Structure formats: structure tokens, C-alpha cells
Amino acid sequence: MAEPILQVRDLVKHFPLTHGLLLRRRVGAVRAVDGVSFDLRPGETLGIVGESGCGKSTVAKLLMALERPTAGQILYKGEDIAKLSGRALKAVRRNIQMVFQDPYTSLNPRMTVGDIVGEPFEIHPEAAPKGSRRQKVRELLDVVGLNPEYINRYPHQFSGGQRQRIGIARGLALNPEIIVADEPVSALDVSVQAQVVNLMERLQEEFSLAYLFIAHDLSIVRHISDRIAVMYLGRIVETGTDEEIYDHPTHPYTQALLSAVPVPDPELSHRRERIILAGDVPSPANPPSGCRFRTRCWKARELCAEVDPPLAVPMEFAGLPGPGAHPSACHFAEEKRRVARM
Incomplete structure (x- = not known):
């Protein structure tokens, strides 16, 4: 088994609750993430599921350093992302990209598709020579199933599924090793969801990507994930393979x-x-x-x-073979078989 490319250890994120207008006094904290640990290996998909408000999206933001953790470690190839800043953080971010939930608000309506997909090259100019960026964008659009001639169109001229393909193309631009997908199909129609998930599976194989796939649709998570972690109120309560969790x-x-x-x-x-x-x-x-x-x-x-x-x-x-022998945070855990496979 390959060594983990990403290791999360005892990750904690508490948002302070304050009282008062002028003299703001801390009166508590929202424990959005409260002791989450997991590993992600190269080429693997780890699915995170749970009800709304359980902390899934906060975990995604912490991995991207959009939020700073209260405690814990996020180790990318042994280096703690939570302690990085400046150029060191910028270098790591090139290898960890994100696909956002809402394709209607995650794309700048004033920018063309070419500018949106090519923007990562402006931030990381070493990723592509300036003269070849236009062609690189066309190739990325073709990879995600869009006509390269759409490069001069604006987001409002596309459907929801096409917009999410643009978001995926932007995530692929820097050839990352990890993509954090925060409910990437929840805002799409069911038929379009299947197309986008199948696209992500194809791209994973083609580009050797590791996915952290966050969703609340259990059927989709099972379809794409190698392992699943179930979250409840800021913590992982059960984790295992798709067979262990679902059956x-x-x-x-x-x-x-x-x-x-x-x-x-x-x-x-x-x-x-x-x-x-x-x-x-x-x-x-x-x-x-x-x-x-x-x-x-x-x-x-x-x-x-x-x-x-x-x-x-x-x-x-403990010590017994079988799919029931996987981690579960319950004093009275017992196996319960499902009536049908999803």
C-alpha cells in the first residue's frame, strides 16, 4: 500500500462566539471540526459524507488553507500546511486544487472562460510559458468535454453542468496531485450529475489524481469512492471501504x-x-x-x-476477519446488513 500523500491528524477548527458591539467579549465557540484524522493516498478517492452542518466543507477549507486550524496538523508529504505562509504555501497550493459546490457563483461572470481557466497560470507563471497559455486552455477545455472554441464565451452562456466542467478544467490547469471536491454535483440535475462524476473518474485515471470527495448523496459517494468517512457534528464516526460502510x-x-x-x-x-x-x-x-x-x-x-x-x-x-472489522466510534457498535445494494 502506497504511503499517504496527505495526512490529517486531530484537526480542530473552532469559530469564536462573541458578545457586544464595541468591547467584543468571547462567550463560546462553534466547534465546526473537533478532532478529525484521516489519510489520503496517491490515486485514491476518500469520500466524506454527513448531514449539512457536520463540518465537511470546513474540512475542505482547512485543507486549502482558506481557514486556519485551531489545532491539529495537515501534512502534505510530511510538511504541515497549517504552518506555511507566503511562497511556501503558494507552492503547496499548486499541488492541491479545489472544485467548488456551486458552478453559478464560483465563476467570475465578468471573465471569459479562457481567462477563468487560464488564471492559475497568472498566479503560477512557471506552470506554462506565456505564449502557450491560450493553447493550454483550449486543451483543458477539450479534456473536460467542452468545445475549445468556447474560450471567448462568458459563464452565463453555459448550463450548470458545463459551468462545473469549466471549474474542473480550472482545477486541472496546474496539474495538481490532489483535488478537493466540495459537493461538486449537488447543484446539478441527476442526469448531469452522472456525467460529471464519470468525467471525474476518467480524469482521475488519466492524470493520477487523488480526490477528497465531499457530498451528502450517499449513492454518488459510493460510486466514486475507494474509502468513506462518515461525519457527525464535527467528528468522524465511522470509516472504511465502500463495502464496509454501505453493506x-x-x-x-x-x-x-x-x-x-x-x-x-x-x-x-x-x-x-x-x-x-x-x-x-x-x-x-x-x-x-x-x-x-x-x-x-x-x-x-x-x-x-x-x-x-x-x-x-x-x-x-477485534482480531476477526470480515467487513464488520472497521473503525466505528460507538460503545455498542454492531453490524447491520442492508436490504439492498445501492
Whole structure:
């Protein structure tokens, strides 16, 4: 197994809550990300899933150094991105690019497609000689399935799927090793989603890319991901391969998420148990003690309020082969098979 190209260790991001207009006094913090760790290997896709507000997009911004972490490490080839600035950070950013969620707001409406895709060359002029940049942009448009003659058009002249292809072309311009895709298909129609995901899979193979793919659509994440991490209230609660997470989930939260995915077979749909969670997601400014999921969990016991369960292989599966033996942050983790494969 290849060495990780990106290692995230105990990543924390707290946004301060203040009170007062003139003398702003800190009265608390929103714990958007609270101890996240994972590895990403060359050519691999790690999918991150979870409800809105669980901290997925904050993780993406931290990896791109758009936000600075409160604590923890983001190691790219052994170098901590969180401690870099200036030229050193600029050099790392060339190798870690991002595809944003909304193709309608992530492109400057006053710039042509040629200027948008070619802008990375202005920031990193060593990536392409000035005289060849126009041709390079045309090649990138062709790679993502757009007519190179569209180079002088503006974003408003394209559909949502075409705009996202432009965003992907911009991300590929500097030939990065890692692309952070923050819900890249959530704003698109279902048929267009499949086209963009298939494009990303083809580009991954062609350019040897590693993806951090963030989404809330569990079916899409399974289609593209090698490994999956499930987040809840700022923490990863379960992680494993697509088979381990989707066919043999052990954390109650993962089981509840999967039970909500539609099954395209009426008979299987009627046989499947639907898990309805009680209550609302707690505030990240005041998370529950112990296990953060315990306020909505049907398995919760007194232990869950007192001890925060570590993300580790459950004792029931320790030392045993099989897809149930994967890390899960639950005191009472147990395997629950799904009725149908997505």
C-alpha cells in the first residue's frame, strides 16, 4: 500500500462566539471540526459524507488553507500546511486544487472562460510559458468535454453542468496531485450529475489524481469512492471501504443515513427497516457530553454520556476477519446488513 500523500491528524477548527458591539467579549465557540484524522493516498478517492452542518466543507477549507486550524496538523508529504505562509504555501497550493459546490457563483461572470481557466497560470507563471497559455486552455477545455472554441464565451452562456466542467478544467490547469471536491454535483440535475462524476473518474485515471470527495448523496459517494468517512457534528464516526460502510455499517448514525436512501425496488423497499432519528442535531456550540450522537441514538446508555467513544475497531470484531472489522466510534457498535445494494 502506497504511503499517504496527505495526512490529517486531530484537526480542530473552532469559530469564536462573541458578545457586544464595541468591547467584543468571547462567550463560546462553534466547534465546526473537533478532532478529525484521516489519510489520503496517491490515486485514491476518500469520500466524506454527513448531514449539512457536520463540518465537511470546513474540512475542505482547512485543507486549502482558506481557514486556519485551531489545532491539529495537515501534512502534505510530511510538511504541515497549517504552518506555511507566503511562497511556501503558494507552492503547496499548486499541488492541491479545489472544485467548488456551486458552478453559478464560483465563476467570475465578468471573465471569459479562457481567462477563468487560464488564471492559475497568472498566479503560477512557471506552470506554462506565456505564449502557450491560450493553447493550454483550449486543451483543458477539450479534456473536460467542452468545445475549445468556447474560450471567448462568458459563464452565463453555459448550463450548470458545463459551468462545473469549466471549474474542473480550472482545477486541472496546474496539474495538481490532489483535488478537493466540495459537493461538486449537488447543484446539478441527476442526469448531469452522472456525467460529471464519470468525467471525474476518467480524469482521475488519466492524470493520477487523488480526490477528497465531499457530498451528502450517499449513492454518488459510493460510486466514486475507494474509502468513506462518515461525519457527525464535527467528528468522524465511522470509516472504511465502500463495502464496509454501505453493506456492513456498525455505527447507528451510518445505519440511519443508509436507511433513508431510496431503493429502486418496491418489494425490497417495503421489507427494509426505516430508522427515524428522534430530535434535532445538537448545536455545535454546545455539543453533548460523551458520544455526540447519544441524544438521537436508540442504543444510548449511561456510558455514552460519560465516555466519548474512540474511533476504533469495535471489541466485538477485534482480531476477526470480515467487513464488520472497521473503525466505528460507538460503545455498542454492531453490524447491520442492508436490504439492498445501492
